[in-house]
Each structure stands twice: as C-alpha cells, then as structure tokens.
Amino acid sequence: MTKPARNKLVVVVGAGLGGLSAAASLRAEGFEVHVVEKNERIGGKLNYREIDGFGFDLGPSIFTLPQFFRSLWERAGRRMEDYVGLEKVSPHWRNFFEDGLVLDLHEEPDRMKAELAKLPGDPETLWRQFEAFLAYGRAQYDLVDDGYFRKGLDNVWEMLRHYGWRMIFKMDHKHSMAESIANHFEEPHLRSVFEYFIKYVGSSALDAPGYMNLMPLIQFDYGLWYVKGGMYNLARGLGRLLNDLGVEVSLNSEVASIDRSGRSVTGVTLTNGQILPADYVVCNMEVLPAYRRLLDEPPAFLEKLKKFAPACSGIVLHLGTDRVYEQLAHHNFFYSKEQHKHFDTVFKQGKLPEDPTIYLVAPTRTDPSKAPAGHDNLKILPHIPPIDPENPFAHKDYVALKERVLDKLERMGLTDLRKHIVVEDLLTPVDIERMYYSNGGSIYGVVSDWKLNQAFKAPKQSSKYRNLFFTGGSVNPGGGMPMAVLCGQKVCDRIVKREGRGARALLPAP
Numbered sequence: 001m002t003k004p005a006r007n008k009l010v011v012v013v014g015a016g017l018g019g020l021s022a023a024a025s026l027r028a029e030g031f032e033v034h035v036v037e038k039n040e041r042i043g044g045k046l047n048y049r050e051i052d053g054f055g056f057d058l059g060p061s062i063f064t065l066p067q068f069f070r071s072l073w074e075r076a077g078r079r080m081e082d083y084v085g086l087e088k089v090s091p092h093w094r095n096f097f098e099d100g101l102v103l104d105l106h107e108e109p110d111r112m113k114a115e116l117a118k119l120p121g122d123p124e125t126l127w128r129q130f131e132a133f134l135a136y137g138r139a140q141y142d143l144v145d146d147g148y149f150r151k152g153l154d155n156v157w158e159m160l161r162h163y164g165w166r167m168i169f170k171m172d173h174k175h176s177m178a179e180s181i182a183n184h185f186e187e188p189h190l191r192s193v194f195e196y197f198i199k200y201v202g203s204s205a206l207d208a209p210g211y212m213n214l215m216p217l218i219q220f221d222y223g224l225w226y227v228k229g230g231m232y233n234l235a236r237g238l239g240r241l242l243n244d245l246g247v248e249v250s251l252n253s254e255v256a257s258i259d260r261s262g263r264s265v266t267g268v269t270l271t272n273g274q275i276l277p278a279d280y281v282v283c284n285m286e287v288l289p290a291y292r293r294l295l296d297e298p299p300a301f302l303e304k305l306k307k308f309a310p311a312c313s314g315i316v317l318h319l320g321t322d323r324v325y326e327q328l329a330h331h332n333f334f335y336s337k338e339q340h341k342h343f344d345t346v347f348k349q350g351k352l353p354e355d356p357t358i359y360l361v362a363p364t365r366t367d368p369s370k371a372p373a374g375h376d377n378l379k380i381l382p383h384i385p386p387i388d389p390e391n392p393f394a395h396k397d398y399v400a401l402k403e404r405v406l407d408k409l410e411r412m413g414l415t416d417l418r419k420h421i422v423v424e425d426l427l428t429p430v431d432i433e434r435m436y437y438s439n440g441g442s443i444y445g446v447v448s449d450w451k452l453n454q455a456f457k458a459p460k461q462s463s464k465y466r467n468l469f470f471t472g473g474s475v476n477p478g479g480g481m482p483m484a485v486l487c488g489q490k491v492c493d494r495i496v497k498r499e500g501r502g503a504r505a506l507l508p509a510p
C-alpha cells in the first residue's frame, strides 16, 4: 500500500454508521485510521439476527437519501454500486386506520392521485393541497440541504453566517410541524400520515419545527429503498470499503476512557488496559454517554448538555408467523385513534402509550429470502419514551404494551396473529441501551424539539477538547442512516480544515 501523505492517526470509537463514514472519509484524506468497536460486528444499530430461517433486521428498515451514501464512496474514488445494491420499495407506505380506511403512499403522481380519491372530499382539491404541501416541503428541503446538510452547520451562529437573516426566516420555525400540516390539510387521515413522518427522527410533530416537513420530500423526490439481500448488507459494503482503503478495525474492543492532557485528548484506553495513542479521537458513542462514561466530566458540564435529550426509544418486536398476511405492504403504519394524545403521552408525559401509532415492516414483500415459504417476517415498532433513570419502567410494563400492540393489530385486520406466531423476539429500551450504549435506549440520537434545542443536535467538535470530535445520530445533522453517514463526512471536513489543506494521500487503486 502507498504510504499516506498525512502522518496523523485517528482512533474512531464505535463502528456505527457515523463512525464508519468518518473512518472511510478520513482514510480517503490520507489519515491513518483505527476503528474500535465493542460489539462482535460493525454497523451499530444497523444489525441483524437470524432465528429458525427468519432474517430480522434489528434496526433500520427504511433507506432514504442515497446521495449521502454515494458521496461517501465517491470521496474514496469508488462507486457505491460496486459494494451495495439498492432496490425501490413500492408502495412507500401502507396506512391503516381504525375506521377501516387503507391508504398507500406512492412516488408516482398518477398512483398517488388515485389513492387520494379514496378519501372523503373533492379529489381535485385534495390533489392540489397535496401538491402545494410537497412544494412547501421541497422549498424547506432545499434550504436545509444548502447549509445545514451540505456545509455541516452546527449552531445558530454558523446558520446565520451562512444563510443571513432573510434566508433564516424562510425556514418554517414559526409553526410546529403539526401546525403547518394542519395549514395545508383539513382531511384528518392525511394529517395523521404526514405528522408521522417525524418517525424518521424519533420526535413529536407537536414539538418539532415546521421545516421538518421536508421529510416527505426525502421520500417523494429521492425514493424509498431497500438494500438488496437485507439492510445489513449496507454494513457489509462499508466494511469492504474500509478494508479496501486499509482502515484497521478491531472488534470486541471496548473503550473504557478517552485520555486527555489539558485541552487535548491523547488517545483511548480499552477495557483490557491497552492504550491506543491518537492525534484525533472521533467518538461514535453518543455524546452524553461519552462525556459521562469515557471522560467522566463533572455534573455542571453535563448539565449544559441536557438540552441534547434523547429521541424516543421503542419496543422492537420480531415475529415469525406460519401464515402470510397478504394485506400488508413492505412498510405499514397502524394509526392511533388520537395521534396528538400519543405524541403527548410519549414525549411530554414520558408514559407508555395506551394506543400508539405502530410501524410494521414485512420485508418479504420485497425480499422473499427473509422468511421460509408460506411464512411471514414481521417487525413491529411503536415509539416509546427513552429510559428515565429516576423512574424506569419494569420489564412487565413493556410486555403489557406489547400485548396492547398485538390487540390493536388483531383488531385492525391481522386476524389471530398470536395463534400464528412461531418465532418471537422482543427488544426493549434496556436491550437497546445495553447493545449500543445509546442514551436511555434512544433509537435516533437526540430529540428534535424547537423549544428545547431548536432542533440542533450536539456539535461535531468538542467544546472542551480541541482534537475530540463526535459523529452519529446524537450529532448534527442527527439521527437516521443518511444523516449519520453525512455526519461522518462532515466531521472529516472539519478535521481536514483544521489540519490545513495538505496533499491528499495516494490510496490503493480501486
């Protein structure tokens, strides 16, 4: 291998998507990079489990914004298509309501228009409202993409410098996401569907700013995708990229501390006592747990970070059934009768919901290899509060919620679901926290809440240690696979800027 031009070593703590993306980007810029991951495989929350012929994706199931993945491969002079295959999912979502209405979301305008005609009201009016809503969402997306995404902006001041006052006021933060949806649609089913796009960042449509209505756009303009062979093949593809670039990856290696000297970090110490010196540490462990556990920061400092509160957690129920529920699409939503009450219960009261909106994935609609023939593979995910350390729920509370969820699904058409279960596997927030060291079992990092944090996540560079950087769902631009992958690339940009523009490394030819 050709010797890298930069004589600097980066240790990346954690092989989640943000860590892998930072590692590949930094290596492509000529840094020596060593990734240390506590688990037995890379991918973090992008994870899988095989049980009796059923292949369960434990984490993400919806792949959006392929451009932010493609740019990672391009940085390394490679083509994503040589590592990861994508296929479109159609319809995008199937939405089930308690009144019996079933409504699909389609990317193709003519099919979407036909779906809207199922709703009460004048179809032409509904279509005009839908188009106006997408146009508004597109304008919000373009604004956010121009600075917050592409320039990797981290706080209000960087935003002001980039956008100026005039542009900032074009971003819809006067209304909540739900208020802006209500300004576009009177039809209650459509309100519920578009509010639930907040699922993509695990927050509440009542507390997130209006510009979060860019999320439907992500899907309607750039598609909703499945990773061929199963979502974990994305982690496998990234693993191959790191290998081709010459990044060292140590599995089953837990970091016990990030070591420091004054305002700098000097490397990390593993739980087995091994010390890994580094010029930079990029931490993919979530920001709050890292400051608490790896840096042992004092309570006054941690208090200042409280605004970066965790996004929601979930119970993740994987079922193998000995029959196929033909009415399901790949991605399905079963709506709460009162979605605002659901948001309030989970995000304000911190309670387990009585009647949650439920997300259900049936991947065999796109990939029959995920269950034996004649069987179904169902992943069921209601959003719930993260763990409150002062007042945690007991395991029996999560099991009681699971039973309420099964009751609702049986009532809404999955007849005799319980009788057909042949494989069952339940993850609770306690498991999610244990597996990935996420804050309170959060599944999307930091909550997007206008009043609490103006929808900002933690900054990429530590405010305390000049050569410590963070990446992943708890860092801007936040949670979800594309954002974590984008974050890693933006962390690299900040480190490169800090280093000055030296010669790029000569990397091994693709």
Ligand SMILES: Cc1cc2nc3c(=O)[nH]c(=O)nc-3n(C[C@H](O)[C@H](O)[C@H](O)COP(=O)(O)OP(=O)(O)OC[C@H]3O[C@@H](n4cnc5c(N)ncnc54)[C@H](O)[C@@H]3O)c2cc1C
Pocket (backbone or CB within 6 Å): 013, 014, 015, 016, 017, 018, 019, 036, 037, 038, 039, 042, 043, 044, 045, 046, 058, 059, 060, 061, 062, 063, 064, 253, 254, 255, 256, 284, 285, 286, 314, 316, 381, 432, 435, 436, 437, 438, 443, 444, 445, 471, 472, 473, 474, 478, 479, 480, 481, 482, 484
């Ligand atoms: C159930 C579920 C469903 C989801 N659905 C979707 C979806 O459909 N679409 C979507 O885009 N996103 C989805 N997400 C969110 C998405 O998975 C995450 O936002 C993203 O994968 C997080 O990446 P990350 O970089 O924050 O790293 P993480 O995945 O949080 O990984 C962090 C890594 O760091 C390791 N680590 C932590 N501490 C240490 C330490 N001290 N030493 C060594 N290693 C350490 C952990 O083991 C882990 O591997 C879902 C998540 C879950 C859990």
